[in-house]
Amino acid sequence: MTFSYKIFITSLVLVTVSGCGMIPGSHFEGIDSGDQTRNLEQDLDNVNIQIIDASLIAHQKQQRKKPKPMSSNAGLNTRHYQYKLGVGDVLTIGVWDHPELTIPAAVQRTAEFDGFRVQEDGTITYAYAPNIPAAGKTVTELHKELVTRLSKVIEKPQVDIKVVGFRSQKTYITGEVTQPGVYPITQIPLTLIDALNQAGGLSEAADWRTVTFTRGDNTEVIQLDKFYAQGDISQNRLLQDGDIVHVNRNDAQKVFVLGDVKKTGTVMLNRYGLNLAEALSDSGGLNENTADANGIFVLRKRNYQQTGILADVYQLHARNIASLVLAEQFELQPHDIVYVTSAPLARWNRVISLLLPSVATLDNVDGLNN
Structure with a gap:
């Protein structure tokens, strides 16, 4: 995974360098956002362009609050649980x-x-x-x-x-927890969440969003953040002998900040999330003399086979104080690309066109790691 991401970062840096070399750092004032969107959409048919405004923020908040369908094991019932004896007990x-x-x-x-x-x-x-x-x-x-x-x-x-x-049955908690090890199955029902708590909880380096749950030959990804953030109890499991719960590192939970900022590179997401304002701040902010505050973009990959769209592109107009509030409320997702341009409006679409192959590269990297 590390080698693949190095290739990915290298490609983004090359895009940034080439973009800065061919696009002068001039600015357009007072241009209607609708015209900006239309100009981009004409050249980028496979990209969904959206302006970061109050309506978009409200829509995203509503999507996060939207009730999630429960699976068939929703409402894990342990009231009738009875421990069964085994050899060694x-x-x-x-x-x-x-x-x-x-x-x-x-x-x-x-x-x-x-x-x-x-x-x-x-x-x-x-x-x-x-x-x-x-x-x-x-x-x-x-x-x-x-x-x-x-x-x-x-x-x-x-x-x-x-x-x-209790010697006959055990489960294994591995990876980024405080106390990884072997934990016995006892007369008290042991759920996946209970086991993580017994192991001292997640470590600082843990991926708090998902854990891997293996039973026999079957492995599934448990959406841990849905359990904690949304109360989705369908993500919990009653553990049995031989079950393995593995907590991955948080290495993949990052966004990439490129373009006309003081410090390009990656910014890590923590368990409380990361908004656009924080990502820009962690990168030292915009270069005041050359960056175009109207040219702050967030590129987010999509499943092209299912949607016919390669990426969502969100644009922030950051020329006034009100836009900072929008930046604080716009939540980033892992692998988002934040790009700040110094390009004139007529050529912003060329910058995005250069970045899109990097989004496709990220798709390939994910495919190799899955």
Whole structure:
């Protein structure tokens, strides 16, 4: 991934250099935004051009608040969850009023050390009840079986069974969490979100948007940000033995700031997002003497096969204070390209035309990494 992104960045830098070389740093004043949009659309039929204004900001906010459809496992129900015993689990078993059937607690020894372990053949052996099948049964089912057997020698036995060692089932939490490791499945239902919390939460370098969930031969991407930001409980999972939850690094969560700014390069998104004003500020701001405040563009790739559109291009007119409010409210997405031009209006479309192959390159990079 690192090598591919180096190629991508190199191509963008070359575009920036070539654009600055062929386009002088002059400015057009008082030009109608509708004319700007039409001029661009005439030459860029596969690009969707939009002006960053109050209506666009309102539309994007509405889209973020729009309810998301829940999947079939929405409303994860753990009320009827029951732990099933497995090989290696350790039990303590006691019978009321029959101390001879209960192993006394010893100093410097734990209940797990003295308990009854589920053997390799899936059985346990207790007094008057040898070779009881235990693996695959719940504690309630094992209790019923043991009471039935002890009833042959003890009148109305009162049996108490507890699991003191959960050894048979485990899940794996890997990647960018505070405490990656192996976590046991116990009598308390363990969900994906619970497991991440038990692992100390996400690290500073974690991709907070998605995690990878693997069960057997099937792997799916869990939209973690939808769970936290939108309460989409369909993203949660009840973990089972052998499940793997992997948290990726945040390396791909970045935008590219190019053109007539003081410091071109990448700006990282954090878990709280990144707006256009922050991206420009982190890049040192516009070059006051040469940058055209009407020529701030955001290029965002689209799925061309599905939409017939290569990219969305958003333009900000930043010549007045009100535009700064719009910049603060325009949320960027990973892999957005922010480009500040010093070109005259008639040739801005040529700059965007040069940038579009870089958007296509980014599509190819994503395809190789997926």
